[in-house]
Amino acid sequence: MRSGVVRGEMIFPFLGGVDVLHVIQNGPAGVAETGVPLAEVRLVAPLRPASVRDFVAFEEHVEGVRRSVDGSAGVPEAWYDAPTFYFTNPHAIYGPGDDIPFPAASVARDFELEVAAIAGPGGTVFGYTIFNDFSARDLQSREMKVGLGPAKGKDFASSLGPWIVTADELEPYQKDGFLDLWCSASVNGVEVGRDLLSNMGWTFETMLAYAARDSVVRPGDVLGSGTVGNGGCLAELWGRTGSLTPPPLRDGDEVTLTVEGIGSLTNRIISGPDGGALPPVRRRDAAKARAERQ
Amino acid sequence: MRSGVVRGEMIFPFLGGVDVLHVIQNGPAGVAETGVPLAEVRLVAPLRPASVRDFVAFEEHVEGVRRSVDGSAGVPEAWYDAPTFYFTNPHAIYGPGDDIPFPAASVARDFELEVAAIAGPGGTVFGYTIFNDFSARDLQSREMKVGLGPAKGKDFASSLGPWIVTADELEPYQKDGFLDLWCSASVNGVEVGRDLLSNMGWTFETMLAYAARDSVVRPGDVLGSGTVGNGGCLAELWGRTGSLTPPPLRDGDEVTLTVEGIGSLTNRIISGPDGGALPPVRRRDAAKARAERQ
Incomplete structure (x- = not known):
C-alpha cells in the first residue's frame, strides 16, 4: 500500500515510503516524477x-x-x-x-x-x-x-x-x-x-x-x-x-x-x-450485597 | 521510558526495548536479570x-x-x-x-x-x-x-x-x-x-x-x-x-x-x-435554505 498526491487523473507516490499521517504531522513531502493513472489504482x-x-x-x-x-x-x-x-x-x-x-x-x-x-x-x-x-x-x-x-x-x-x-x-x-x-x-x-x-x-x-x-x-x-x-x-x-x-x-x-x-x-x-446470543445480565441481589458489606 | 515486569518490590525491564503493547500482541518477552527497586522508579x-x-x-x-x-x-x-x-x-x-x-x-x-x-x-x-x-x-x-x-x-x-x-x-x-x-x-x-x-x-x-x-x-x-x-x-x-x-x-x-x-x-x-468563550451557534435560516435549494 502506498500514499501519494492526486493531480488531475494521476497519482504521484510520495518518495521514501512517506504516508499520509507523516505529511499531516510534518508538512509536504516529495513525490515521484512519474505518476500512476487514478483509473489503475484501488x-x-x-x-x-x-x-x-x-x-x-x-x-x-x-x-x-x-x-x-x-x-x-x-x-x-x-x-x-x-x-x-x-x-x-x-x-x-x-x-x-x-x-x-x-x-x-x-x-x-x-x-x-x-x-x-x-x-x-x-x-x-x-x-x-x-x-x-x-x-x-x-x-x-x-x-x-x-x-x-x-x-x-x-x-x-x-x-x-x-x-x-x-x-x-x-x-x-x-x-x-x-x-x-x-x-x-x-x-x-x-x-x-x-x-x-x-x-x-x-x-x-x-x-x-x-x-x-x-x-x-x-x-x-x-x-x-x-x-x-x-x-x-x-x-x-x-x-x-x-x-x-x-x-x-x-x-x-x-x-x-x-x-x-x-x-x-x-x-x-x-x-x-x-452475532449470536449473549449470556443474560446477572441481576443484583441487593440484600446479599448489603450482607457482604457488613 | 522503559517497560518491564514487577516481581515483589522490584521491576525487571524487558530486553531489547520491548514495550507493553508488544507483549500484549505477541506474548511474554525476556527480562533483564537485574531488577530496579520499585521505590526508585516513577x-x-x-x-x-x-x-x-x-x-x-x-x-x-x-x-x-x-x-x-x-x-x-x-x-x-x-x-x-x-x-x-x-x-x-x-x-x-x-x-x-x-x-x-x-x-x-x-x-x-x-x-x-x-x-x-x-x-x-x-x-x-x-x-x-x-x-x-x-x-x-x-x-x-x-x-x-x-x-x-x-x-x-x-x-x-x-x-x-x-x-x-x-x-x-x-x-x-x-x-x-x-x-x-x-x-x-x-x-x-x-x-x-x-x-x-x-x-x-x-x-x-x-x-x-x-x-x-x-x-x-x-x-x-x-x-x-x-x-x-x-x-x-x-x-x-x-x-x-x-x-x-x-x-x-x-x-x-x-x-x-x-x-x-x-x-x-x-x-x-x-x-x-x-478555556475561554466559543463563537456562538449560527442559527439556521430555514427560508434562506429553501430558497437556495430551488
Missing part, C-alpha cells in the same frame, strides 16, 4: 485515524432524526449551547468501493452524509474528506435509551474518502468561515438528500477548538461535521414523513455521497455474520 | 490504548448516578438488555501520581472507580488494571441533554495503573466467571466507597464479545467495567442523598482507588487553564 481510506469524534452540527438533521431515533421532538436547548459530539470507533474504517457489513439483525440500516475535517498540528485543519457514518437505527435507538449515546448502532463501519483535499484548496468556497459546498447523497443512483455544508451551526475551526479545550486532539484525528440536513440520512426523512420512506438500506444497495470540491464516495451494503 | 500509565470503551455494568451505580446527572430515576429497562458502553478519548491518559487538570469552570468534579480489562489477541482478556474515569458532572449533565452521551464531561482525563495484572494471576478470585475483588475509593485518606467487582451485571468476557460483535477490538484496547456501586463515585451518593455530600473534588484533593489483587492508583486534582 483507493483505500486516506487515513487510519487515531480517534474519531463525530459532531452533530446541523440543526435540521437533529430536528428530523430525533423524531425517528429518540422518539422525541424538536431541538433540545442544550444543542445551541456548544457543538455536541461523541467519540466513535477508530478501528472500523472503510474506504471507497468497500462493501459495508451491517449487523445481520439490523433492519433499519442507514447512511449519514458528512464531511470530516482532519486535524493538523497546532489546532489547524489539515484538510477535508467525505465521511459516511453508517448507522443501524434499530440498535442505536434501543441503546440510546440508557442515555450514554450510540455505540453498537454505529461502531461496525464508517467510510472515509476518496482522498483528503487540503484546507488551502477549499479556500475559494469559504464564506464567513463556513465552507459553501453542495453535498448530496444517492441510493442506487437516485438522489435522496442535498444540503449546503455552510448550514452547519459552527465552523470546523470552532468545533476543533472545542474538542481540544481541556483535552487533546492529535494531528490525524478525524472530526465529523455531523449529518447534513434535507435528507443527509434516511432517519431524518423517516422522522419528517412518519413512515419508512425511502426504505432502509438493503443488501446490495449502493450509497454514493458527493461533495463539491472533494469528490464522491461509494459503498455497497452487505450483511455481516450473525 | 511509574507512568501502563499502556497508551488505541481506544477506550467504557461500560456501565453496575446496576447500583446506574440507579444512583441517573438521579444526580440525568435528573431521571430508576434503571432504564434497556440497561438489562445488553452491556451498554460508550467510546471515550484515548489521548488524555494519565498514570499513577499524575496531577489531573479538571476544566477550570467545572465545580462538580468527580472520580469513577473502575477496573479496566486490557484486550489480548483473539478475543481474550490479557489483564486488568485500575481505571479512574474523571468526570466533570456539570459539563456532562448539560451535554447529555442532547442525547449523544458524555464527551467534554469526560474527555479531559482518565488514569490507568499502577500496572497490568495478567488474567492468570487473578484466576484465584474467579467465581462463576466474575472477579470477586474488593474495590474501594478514598478522598484525602477517607474512604467514600467500597464494592465487590463481582457485582457487575456481565463478565468482562461477555462485554468484550459484545464490543467485538460486528466490529473490531484490537489487542491493547481498554474496556472499563463501569463505576462500581456503593460509592464508586460521588455522583451516585449525591443522587441517593439529594445533596452534594461528600462535596465535589477540589484543587489539591487526593483520590486513591484500591483494588484487591491489583494495587492502588492515586491522583491529585488541579485546575486546567480557563
Whole structure:
C-alpha cells in the first residue's frame, strides 16, 4: 500500500515510503516524477485515524432524526449551547468501493452524509474528506435509551474518502468561515438528500477548538461535521414523513455521497455474520450485597 | 521510558526495548536479570490504548448516578438488555501520581472507580488494571441533554495503573466467571466507597464479545467495567442523598482507588487553564435554505 498526491487523473507516490499521517504531522513531502493513472489504482481510506469524534452540527438533521431515533421532538436547548459530539470507533474504517457489513439483525440500516475535517498540528485543519457514518437505527435507538449515546448502532463501519483535499484548496468556497459546498447523497443512483455544508451551526475551526479545550486532539484525528440536513440520512426523512420512506438500506444497495470540491464516495451494503446470543445480565441481589458489606 | 515486569518490590525491564503493547500482541518477552527497586522508579500509565470503551455494568451505580446527572430515576429497562458502553478519548491518559487538570469552570468534579480489562489477541482478556474515569458532572449533565452521551464531561482525563495484572494471576478470585475483588475509593485518606467487582451485571468476557460483535477490538484496547456501586463515585451518593455530600473534588484533593489483587492508583486534582468563550451557534435560516435549494 502506498500514499501519494492526486493531480488531475494521476497519482504521484510520495518518495521514501512517506504516508499520509507523516505529511499531516510534518508538512509536504516529495513525490515521484512519474505518476500512476487514478483509473489503475484501488483507493483505500486516506487515513487510519487515531480517534474519531463525530459532531452533530446541523440543526435540521437533529430536528428530523430525533423524531425517528429518540422518539422525541424538536431541538433540545442544550444543542445551541456548544457543538455536541461523541467519540466513535477508530478501528472500523472503510474506504471507497468497500462493501459495508451491517449487523445481520439490523433492519433499519442507514447512511449519514458528512464531511470530516482532519486535524493538523497546532489546532489547524489539515484538510477535508467525505465521511459516511453508517448507522443501524434499530440498535442505536434501543441503546440510546440508557442515555450514554450510540455505540453498537454505529461502531461496525464508517467510510472515509476518496482522498483528503487540503484546507488551502477549499479556500475559494469559504464564506464567513463556513465552507459553501453542495453535498448530496444517492441510493442506487437516485438522489435522496442535498444540503449546503455552510448550514452547519459552527465552523470546523470552532468545533476543533472545542474538542481540544481541556483535552487533546492529535494531528490525524478525524472530526465529523455531523449529518447534513434535507435528507443527509434516511432517519431524518423517516422522522419528517412518519413512515419508512425511502426504505432502509438493503443488501446490495449502493450509497454514493458527493461533495463539491472533494469528490464522491461509494459503498455497497452487505450483511455481516450473525452475532449470536449473549449470556443474560446477572441481576443484583441487593440484600446479599448489603450482607457482604457488613 | 522503559517497560518491564514487577516481581515483589522490584521491576525487571524487558530486553531489547520491548514495550507493553508488544507483549500484549505477541506474548511474554525476556527480562533483564537485574531488577530496579520499585521505590526508585516513577511509574507512568501502563499502556497508551488505541481506544477506550467504557461500560456501565453496575446496576447500583446506574440507579444512583441517573438521579444526580440525568435528573431521571430508576434503571432504564434497556440497561438489562445488553452491556451498554460508550467510546471515550484515548489521548488524555494519565498514570499513577499524575496531577489531573479538571476544566477550570467545572465545580462538580468527580472520580469513577473502575477496573479496566486490557484486550489480548483473539478475543481474550490479557489483564486488568485500575481505571479512574474523571468526570466533570456539570459539563456532562448539560451535554447529555442532547442525547449523544458524555464527551467534554469526560474527555479531559482518565488514569490507568499502577500496572497490568495478567488474567492468570487473578484466576484465584474467579467465581462463576466474575472477579470477586474488593474495590474501594478514598478522598484525602477517607474512604467514600467500597464494592465487590463481582457485582457487575456481565463478565468482562461477555462485554468484550459484545464490543467485538460486528466490529473490531484490537489487542491493547481498554474496556472499563463501569463505576462500581456503593460509592464508586460521588455522583451516585449525591443522587441517593439529594445533596452534594461528600462535596465535589477540589484543587489539591487526593483520590486513591484500591483494588484487591491489583494495587492502588492515586491522583491529585488541579485546575486546567480557563478555556475561554466559543463563537456562538449560527442559527439556521430555514427560508434562506429553501430558497437556495430551488
